[in-house]
Amino acid sequence: MKYLKPWRSDGGGLLHLTILLSLAGLRLDLDLDLCLLLPPPTLLRDELLLGCDPTSPAYALSPYPAPGGWGRADQLHPKGREADPAAPPEGQLLREVRALGVPFIPRTRVDAWLVHRVAAGDADGAHGLLGAAAASSAGGVGAGVDGGSQAAPGGGGDPRASPSSPLAARQEEKAPAEQTARVPDADGRASEENEVLRERHEAVDHSSQHEENEQRVSAQEEKSLQQKNEDENKTAEKTTESRNERHLNGTDTSFSMEDLFQLLSSSQPENSVEGISLGDIPALPGSSNDGMNSSAHYNVNFSQAISHDVNLHEAMLLCPDNTFRRDPVVRTSQPQEPFLQLNSHTTNAEQSLPVANLTAFLPFVDNQMRNLTSEDFLHDLNINIFDEINLMSLATGDLDAMEVSQLFQEPDSDSGLSLNSSHNSTSITKSNTSHSICEEGATGYSSDPESLPHHNLEGAVGGNYPAPMGHRSDSGFCGDLAFQHVFHNHTYHLEPRALESNSESFSWPEKPEKMSRYLSDTERNLSRDERRAKALRIPFSVDEIVRMPVDSFNSMLSRHYLTDLQVSLIRDIRRRGKNKVAAQNCRRRKMDIILNLEEDVCNLQAKKETLKRERAQCNKAINIMKQKLHHLYHDVFSRLRDDEGRPVNPNQYALQYSHDGSVLIVPKELVTSGHKKENRKRKREGIEDGFH
DNA sequence: CAGGGTTGTCATTTA
DNA sequence: CATAAATGACAACCC
Structure with a gap:
């Protein structure tokens, strides 16, 4: 999803479908079909744009200005508005639409005209309108959807639309050389682009980024591809049937698209467009592998169409020789887009639909896909997508989030897309807040080789997981392709910090710490950089990146083809990793x-x-000595007699030890003042010591 | 809910 | 000069 404007909280449940269909590689014109077939009362056309490719007609049909800078839609909608000049004035159109019994009010003239024509049974005309719009949005050189352009009087389109968009300008900034190479000259531009766009549109029809240089596959290859798709369609049909059976038996928590549509239809039977009820839709013949482009566009069996599209997508992506590798132009320019769109902001969590349940919407029909567990699915789907999906509002009145959550909740699922039980329980008990969201796009990469097979869903969407080492093209291819799905733009509420925090012009969706609550347990165990590395499909483990010596690190970077973004992230990972270790060491x-x-x-x-x-012991000993000396002193005086034989008073006389060793009895008055002072000083010290 | 502990990250300095 | 290490500061998270 690209060029998206912020989610709106009042979007319909079909928005989920739109996103998921986009995930599955469906074109938006199918979404428009859904819109026409099962329009929620408050279905907003602009919201349907959210899940679509910019080449989708809905972009051209978008009638709304770009409040939050939602990219090309604002560039294209004027064209779309004029897509059919034959349309009557808006007031008249609305009246006619109402008269036709269309149970919702188209919000634009184009919508009204489209609905008018569809409701009036002019599906071909309406599809032509779509085709015209598609042509307009796809670059406007008349390369409409197959079978659609013939009924597109105003479908000329505007080749300036895309380059003049802000995003295109950004792309030109990013890769001016590639842009130049892409449009070599002004003269044969129209015809060249015509062909290129036609081919590209075919590729888009198959929900893949078909490499421009390798788009010119031979007719035989196309034929074989179509044959393969036919086969896969049959398989898909069987798969859908079996899934429905399982569901009816209560053994499958997954809902097919038909399930959902029936749910929607039953919940709001009055909402089905007159004459185009689901039950009236005949199954498309399996041989019509381009049914989505055919004039019978509106009679597409959805599950078939979806399966068809997904399988085509797979068929291309799983092409072993990377025939569908994206061209260098796209490789260099497009990866920039999603990053600007990463800043998903979750709002309205109260009405979110548990992610795991949403996984059931995707009828992956390939066996490999079917064998995926929901956990794998969650791993591989972009965190942003789920983030947005989860937090999208279902509050159209038709589809209560809780209802859907519970409706889709069945224990003991045996479906390959069944839910992790823990997620289920969480969804039930905390239906408002539980989201198992893989932050930053838990895409296929894992440093653990054992985990690789479990991440093939992303590969199915964006290509197989690249060879870890030494496969430049694969790596780039898968990484870039992955971006288109991993970093689906739900850019919305771009936080200034998110925009500025990263020096690599790469904005991660939200603070991972906050996001951690939305992560599955497995994802939660990953560090932020590990998740980032996964998201960018960096073919090295974070541990490797951090611990590797400088020389090895540099040689590693030079040996592998890595985008600037990848290199930047790797260096950041290394810097952060080393700093983390340093901080730990520092703290330790x-x-x-x-x-x-x-x-x-x-x-x-x-x-x-x-x-x-x-x-204390010393002082004690000193005191004992002093006492002994005192006793000795008095003992000596008690034995002394003066000349008259009287005892000597110790208060009047003192014993003085002379230098020659003799002891004299002298009157105390004769004792020198110095000695007195000295004695007093010693006495004071002795008293003080006694206190201690 | 406040507050302390832990951890990751950034900016800056130092080696 | 590039790189790593060290460290202060800050923020987020958890208990």
């Missing part, structure tokens, strides 16, 4: 330092205590 070191300091403090405190104890 810091903690070690802190612990060591704490230990030192403890040791020092213990030492201090020891010293204190020793000092």
Whole structure:
């Protein structure tokens, strides 16, 4: 999905279908069919645009201005508005449409005209209108949808539409050389582009980015491809039937498109367009592999059409020789788009439909696809898509999110697209908030080789998982192709931070920390960079990228073809990874330092205590010595007698130890003041020590 | 719900 | 000069 404007919360349940159909590679004109067949009361045409390819007629039909810069639609809708100059004035048109019993009000003149013609039974004309619009949006050189252009009086289109769009301008900035190469000269431009666009449109019809240089496949190859698609159509039909049977038996949680349509029809039977009820739609003959482009466009059996389209897509993508590899122009220019569209913003979570249930909408008919589990599916589908899908409103009144959630909820599913039980339970108990969303597009890449087979869904959508090493073209091819589906633009509520946070002009959808709650357990276990690496299909593990020596790292980068974005991301991953390790080491070191300091403090405190104890013991010993000395002093004086034989008073005399070793009895008055001071000082010190 | 701990990231400095 | 490491600061998340 590209060039999308923000989701609107009042979108119909069909919006889910639109997105999923787009996921499945369906063209939007099928969505328009859905719109016409089963229009919710408040179905908004512009919302139907959300899930479509820019070449879709809906872009040309889009009547609305670009409030949030929703890309080409605003560029194209004037053309679409004039797609059929034969349309009557708007007021008259609306009256006629009402008179035809169309149970909803078309919001644009083109819509009204389209509905008018369809409701009036002029499906061919309406389809022609679509085809004209498609031609207009596809570049406007008359390369309408097969069988559609013949009834497109105003389908000339405007070749300036695409290049003049802001996105195109961005692309030109990104890859001016490629753009130039793509439009070599102004003179044969019309005819050349005519052919190219026609071929491209065929490729788009098959829901693939067909490489321009390799588009010119031989008629034989096309024939074989068509044959293959026919076979796959048959398989798809059987698959759908079997799935329906399983569903009826209560063993399948998956809903086919028909299931949904029946659900919608039954819930709002009055909404079916007069004369175009689902039950009236005959199955398209299996041989008509271009049925979607045929004039009987409106009688497409949806499941068949879907299966048909998906299989074609697969057939191309799984082409072993990469015949459908995208051309360098697309490779260089287009990957830029999704990144600008990544900033999905989830709103209105209250009305979201559990993702896992939505997976059931996709009738993957290929065995390989069918064998995928819902977890694989969730892994491989773009986080953004699911993000948006989940958070889209179903509040049209027709389709209550809870109802659908519960309707689609059946235990013991044996479907290949069945849900993870945990997701189911979460969806039930927390239907408002539970979304198992793979952030940033859990696409096929995994460093774990064992996981690769489980990521083939993305491969089915965007190509097989590239060879991990040394397959330049594959890598680029798959990565770029993946972008188209992984980074479907639900660009919406572009947060300034999201736009500016990344220096590589790559905006991740939302803060991963916040997004983590939407991730499946498996995805949650992945780091942000791992998820990013997966999203960009970087063929190296994050661990490799981080731990690799510089030389190996540089040689690795040079040995593999990597887009600038991939290289940038790899370098970022390496920088972040190293910094993460450094931060961990730093913190560990810091903690070690802190612990060591704490230990030192403890040791020092213990030492201090020891010293204190020793000092106390010393003081105690000193005091004992002093007491002994005191006792000795008095003992000596008690034995001394003066000349008259009287005892010497110790208060009046003192013993003085002379330098020659003799002991003298001297009156205290004669003791020098210095000695007194010294003695007093010593006494004071002794008293102080005694306190300690 | 506030607050502390943990972790990742960015910016900057240092080696 | 490029790169890695180190580190402070900040934010988000979790308990």
